[in-house]
Amino acid sequence: MIGDVFVQHALVAGTAIAIACGLVGWFAVLRAQVFAADAMSHFAFTGAVAGVAIAIDPRAGVFAVTFACALLLAALGGRSRVDDVTIGVAITWVLGLGVLALSIVATGPAGGSGVTAANALFGTILGLNTAQTQLAVVIALAICLVMVVIARPLLFASLDAVVARARGVPVGVLGMVFLIALAAVAAEATQAVGALLLLGLVAAPAGAAHRLTARPYLGMALAAAIGVGSVWLGLWIATLAPSVPPSSAIVAVAAVIFFAAHVPARAQRAVRAPAARWGTRRRVGAGATRTD
Amino acid sequence: MTAPTLSWNPLWDLRQLLAYPFMVQALEAGTIAAVLSGVLGWYMILRRQTFAGHTLSTMSFPGAAAGALIALPAALGYYAACIIAAVAMARRPDAHDSGGGLQSARIGTIGAVGLAAGFVLLSLSNSILGGLDDLLFGSFLGITPAQVVTLGVVAVAVLATLAVIGRPLLFVSLDPEAARALGVPVRALEVAFLLMLGLTVAATTQITGALLVFALLVSPPAAAQRVAARPVVSMVLSVVFAIVVIWCALIAAYFTTYPLGFYTTTFAFALYVAALVGRAAVPALRREAAA
Numbered sequence: 086m087i088g089d090v091f092v093q094h095a096l097v098a099g100t101a102i103a104i105a106c107g108l109v110g111w112f113a114v115l116r117a118q119v120f121a122a123d124a125m126s127h128f129a130f131t132g133a134v135a136g137v138a139i140a141i142d143p144r145a146g147v148f149a150v151t152f153a154c155a156l157l158l159a160a161l162g163g164r165s166r167v168d169d170v171t172i173g174v175a176i177t178w179v180l181g182l183g184v185l186a187l188s189i190v191a192t193g194p195a196g197g198s199g200v201t202a203a204n205a206l207f208g209t210i211l212g213l214n215t216a217q218t219q220l221a222v223v224i225a226l227a228i229c230l231v232m233v234v235i236a237r238p239l240l241f242a243s244l245d246a247v248v249a250r251a252r253g254v255p256v257g258v259l260g261m262v263f264l265i266a267l268a269a270v271a272a273e274a275t276q277a278v279g280a281l282l283l284l285g286l287v288a289a290p291a292g293a294a295h296r297l298t299a300r301p302y303l304g305m306a307l308a309a310a311i312g313v314g315s316v317w318l319g320l321w322i323a324t325l326a327p328s329v330p331p332s333s334a335i336v337a338v339a340a341v342i343f344f345a346a347h348v349p350a351r352a353q354r355a356v357r358a359p360a361a362r363w364g365t366r367r368r369v370g371a372g373a374t375r376t377d
Numbered sequence: 378m379t380a381p382t383l384s385w386n387p388l389w390d391l392r393q394l395l396a397y398p399f400m401v402q403a404l405e406a407g408t409i410a411a412v413l414s415g416v417l418g419w420y421m422i423l424r425r426q427t428f429a430g431h432t433l434s435t436m437s438f439p440g441a442a443a444g445a446l447i448a449l450p451a452a453l454g455y456y457a458a459c460i461i462a463a464v465a466m467a468r469r470p471d472a473h474d475s476g477g478g479l480q481s482a483r484i485g486t487i488g489a490v491g492l493a494a495g496f497v498l499l500s501l502s503n504s505i506l507g508g509l510d511d512l513l514f515g516s517f518l519g520i521t522p523a524q525v526v527t528l529g530v531v532a533v534a535v536l537a538t539l540a541v542i543g544r545p546l547l548f549v550s551l552d553p554e555a556a557r558a559l560g561v562p563v564r565a566l567e568v569a570f571l572l573m574l575g576l577t578v579a580a581t582t583q584i585t586g587a588l589l590v591f592a593l594l595v596s597p598p599a600a601a602q603r604v605a606a607r608p609v610v611s612m613v614l615s616v617v618f619a620i621v622v623i624w625c626a627l628i629a630a631y632f633t634t635y636p637l638g639f640y641t642t643t644f645a646f647a648l649y650v651a652a653l654v655g656r657a658a659v660p661a662l663r664r665e666a667a668a
Contacts, residue, residue: 292482
């Protein structure tokens with residue numbers, strides 16, 4: 086299976102994308118901006134279809150539309166984080182434009198809007214050529230680099246925006262840079278797992294990492310590692326069972342890990358709970374003696 | 378059938394509009410869907426559950442794909458998938474999840490799993506790829522009278538339930554801590570609301586398509602809440618806005634070649650922007666008039 090050149094490309098590009106998704110996703114969960122990530126994936130869909138509609142490279146369309154929408158969201162959000170109503174309204178309208186583009190594709194010379202839509206929505210990770218793979222890796226590396234550089238101040242700004250602002254951290258600029266990183270990840274992942282399954286690589290590994298550890302840097306590394314594991318396992322499953330689309334297999338693995346991460350968290354709580362109860366009783370007892 | 382053209386005579390236009398039964402059914406179904414999503418969307422915006430509503434709306438895709446695979450009506454698949462997803466989302470939140478990040482990660486994961494499952498089912502049945510666009514973006518051509526009746530029954534059931542629990546739900550949405558302290562069953566109300574939202578989305582999807590339910594569920598209530606502060610007034614406005622949007626979109630889609638989804642979302646967005654502008658402009662004008 087490793088001998089197949091498309092599988093090699095998928096492994097290389099998928100690994101790079103999963104690492105970028107894990108890092109950005111960890112912050113998206115911390116900042117409760119998973120909905121914004123979801124929005125980006127829908128913008129990416131419109132971008133892909135619009136690119137086909139006006140006969141340019143779909144990837145150029147994806148990046149152009151996603152970045153433009155990210156800047157728009159950042160502008161609408163102003164100094165604070167964008168609220169979910171604004172995101173909801175924006176998603177709807179941009180998708181509506183995507184529908185318009187899709188109908189133009191359908192009536193155009195190329196035809197077959199169903200296939201265009203399906204590719205944009207569900208990805209074609211097993212169809213990447215060498216140039217596309219290289220581009221995916223370069224972009225993923227760039228996103229990772231940006232995230233590593235802004236990780237510390239962004240962590241501060243995410244946990245306590247007021248104190249961070251008072252200490253001179255540029256909270257607004259960081260929020261905007263983060264939204265743009267989110268847009269880049271969405272545009273990037275759209276090629277691999279497709280617009281609709283992006284959340285499988287952004288939300289699920291990062292959510293699992295947040296459940297498993299409260300330590301920031303360990304959590305980021307864990308999110309990236311879970312993402313990479315999901316991609317590898319998913320691709321392996323897809324090569325074993327050809328009727329299962331690779332993107333679905335990847336998402337399924339990531340989701341299983343996310344829900345399985347419940348178990349250690351609950352076990353930890355079960356271990357801690359009796360101790361906590363004991364502590365309360367003692368405190369109550371101490372209070373009682375004091376009133377005596 | 379000659380392509381309908383818009384004239385300057387409104388009566389003639391209306392007769393053209395109502396000439397075909399499918400269009401009458403589309404208007405009926407659109408109106409019911411608009412009333413339902415105007416009310417439920419109003420609560421959804423108030424409760425900041427836009428993401429949950431959005432994810433529920435995408436669940437109709439695996440529902441329809443599953444229905445196609447085992448040769449059941451798509452509508453049945455819609456309702457089943459939306460209810461399953463609503464139950465999965467209604468789990469108790471994690472203990473240390475203060476900002477809601479983990480809850481949103483769970484919603485996102487449920488959404489991704491549902492869509493992935495839909496894609497697997499689609500490739501297994503290998504039949505409705507051509508219908509993917511209609512599934513995701515809606516079509517008003519194929520609405521049957523039976524569908525309208527089902528939609529009406531669901532709408533009556535949901536609105537009747539809401540008439541009973543509407544007031545406590547409003548209380549819980551505005552101040553959950555105080556509601557819990559006064560003995561209001563907060564958890565039960567939250568779960569009931571998610572289930573009703575799931576039903577609404579499943580019903581509306583049949584008209585607007587999975588990805589554009591939001592045009593009716595978010596923009597009209599959001600615009601209404603910007604314009605009016607009193608709950609009853611803004612809820613009524615929300616329903617009116619939703620009806621106006623779907624009627625204008627149906628009429629525009631009927632007389633032109635562009636898809637219904639584009640018009641629905643564009644009119645809804647224009648309405649929201651108008652509400653924002655109006656909200657900013659009216660106090661300024663009043664100040665000017667007073668000066």
